[in-house]
Amino acid sequence: MASFLKFLALLPPRAVLSPNLTAKGIKRWVAPTLIELERRRKRQEPQPPIPRSSFLEWNHDAELYSFGKRLGEEFNQALLKRAFTHRSYVVQKELAGNPTDTFEDNSELISEGNSIILKSVRQQYTTFPDEIVEALCNHLVNNTMLAHVAYHLGTKDIVLTAEYPAEASTLADTFRAIVAALHRSTGEDRAHLFVKDFLLCQLNGKGIFDIWDPKNPYEVLKQLAQENGVTEIEARLCNESASNTILANYQVGLYSEKKLLGIGWGESIEIAKDTAALNAIHRIYNLAI
Amino acid sequence: MSNKLFLTPKFITTPSQNGVGRYVCQLQRVVLKFCKNHGSSRGLREFIEHDLINYSKENPGTVVYLKPRRHRGPVIVGEYLNGDQQSIYCRNFSREEISKWLNLLLSQSGNHDGTRLRKLWHTEHPSIQGPWTPYTFRDPMLNLVKFPNADLSKVLNQPKTATEQLLELFEKKKNDHAPKQQSE
C-alpha cells in the first residue's frame, strides 16, 4: 500500500497509461532498463545543455511576439529583435560568413536602458535621503538582480548570444535593452511603469535596513537632528533584563525635549542605542519601501 | 493511509514576485505532440481542429507548437517561465478534457507535481504590532521601585476565606434589616 501510494504521489495527474505502464502494472523490463540507462548516463561526461532554440519546434518571431504580449506591452518588433541580439552573436555570425545577413546589436540600447532604469528608481523615492537612494540603486540595478528579473520574464531562450547558456551579465544587459526598446516604442511613462512593475516589486518583503546598513547610525541620527534643528538627543534606558547573563538585553529610548524619537533594544547598551537610532531615522523619513 | 511521506513539502513560492506589480501568465510555450492517424490522438486532433485557434487568440503570451509524430502517443508539454516542464500524456482524452488541462497549464506558475504545500499562506511581515517582548505590558513604575516592596509582595488572586465570606454575609443582612427597622 505504501509503495503504491509513493508511486501515485510521483505520478503526473490522471492515470498515465503509457505502453510500459498498463492497467495490469509496470512491465518487468522497464525498471532494469531505466536503471541501466541512468548508469550509462552517469558514466559519460556531463553533456552541455541543449539550447531550446535548436529544437525543431522553435519560431523566433513567434517567441518575440508572445514575449511582448505576455508582458502586456506594445513593442516595435524590429527594436525588440535588436534588443535581444548581443554583440558576441553578431561577431559570430560575421565570422561564419554569409554577408547578406545584417544584424544590429544592442550595445546602444543597453546604455540607454541603464540610465532609464536608474531614473525610474530615483523617481520613486524622492522623499528619501541621497545615501539611502544610492543604496537602493546599488541593490536593484546590478547584474544579479537584473539577471534574475530577466530570467523570469522568459529571456533565457530567446536571447541571441554566442555562448549557451547566457551569463548573468548578458541577461542583465538584455533587460536594460528591453527597457530601452520599450522606451523608444511607447514612451517614457510606459517604460517607468515597466521598471516599477518588474524591478521595484523585487523589494517586496524587504525592509530598508536589509538594503542600507549605516556604520554608525547614532552619528547619522545626530547629523540629521542638527540639520532639522533638533537641539539635543537624550538616550535613556527604558528597560533591561538579565544584565549579568549572556542573554542580556537592554531597551534604550532616544528622546528630544521629552518626545520619543526612537526606541530599540540590543545585547548591550551601545547596540541598543544604535538600534534606537535606526528606529528614529525610520520614523523621521517614513522609510517604508 | 497517506502519500504525504513521499511528497516533497514546500512553502508557497511565487516566481519573481508575480502579482505585486502586474500579473504575468507564467506559461511560456506549449508543445502539442500527436499522431495524425492513431485513435488515441483523436481528442487532441479535434481540439487542434476546433478549439486551438480560440485558445491561441485568447492567450497571445503563450506560443503553441504542433508536432505531429507518427506511431507515438499524444503528449502536451508545457514550459514555464521559471524553467519547469510539465508533460501530460493525453492518450484517449476527449477534446473537452484537453481544453481543461491546457487551461490548467495556463493558470499554473510551474510544475507542482510531487509536492505539497506546508502552509496555505505566506507573509514576510508576520507581526505588525510588534511581537511580544517582556516589556510590552510592563508597568514603567517597576523601573523606579525599590525592593523589598510591601504592595508588590502581596499574594495575588487569593480566594476569600470562609470567615471573610461569613462576615460579608452578616454585614449584608445587617444592612438589609437596618433600613426596615428605620422605616418601621
Add this chain to the structure above:
Amino acid sequence: MSWLRQLCLNFTKYTRISTTGALNITNLRIGHAFSTAPTPYEVVNPNENRQLTDEIIGRVNEEKKGRLFAIVHLAGKQFKVTEGDVIVVEGYWPPTTGDKINLDKVLMLGAPNFTLIGRPLIQTSLIDVHATVIEKTLSHTKVNFKKKRRKQYKRINFYRIQQTMLRINKVGFVGELNKPEGVVVKDRSYT
C-alpha cells in the same frame, strides 16, 4: 395550523378558558413559538463625557497609519493578511488568473498603534483591501480510504482540490472614523 390547535388544546389544563369560549391568550405561560424575553436595549447617556473617545478617534484619523493588517473572511475561512503576502483559497472559487478583487468582509483591521474590531464586520467605506489572483492549480493527490474491518468493505478515492493563490496588493484605511460620507449628524442627544 392543526399543530397550533393541538398546542392550544394541550394547554387547556393550564389555562382558564373564558365562558365565551375564546382562548384567553394572556394566561398562556409556557411553550410559545415566539420569545417573550424583554428586548435588550442600551441607555445612552447624553451627558456622558466623550472627550476621551473623541481624542482617540481624532488621533486615529490624523496620525499616519503605517503597515496595516486585516482579518479577511474568504470562502468560509479567515486569513490575517497584510500587503504583499500570498494566501491560498481551496475549493471551487470562480475568479481566474489576473482578476483584481476587492475583499469586503473584513473582521478586524490592525495598525501598529490601534486596532479596529468589527461587530462582526467593519464598514466597507472605511476599508480598502485589494488582491490579484496569481495562480489556479490543483493540490497534491489526497486519499479518502474507508474500511470496515472484518466486513469485506473497503473503498479508496483519490482526489485533488482546486487551489487559488491570491496576492494581496493593498490593505488600506480609507476615510475617517466616526465621519461616514454623506451623513450629516444633526443632533447627538438621544432623548
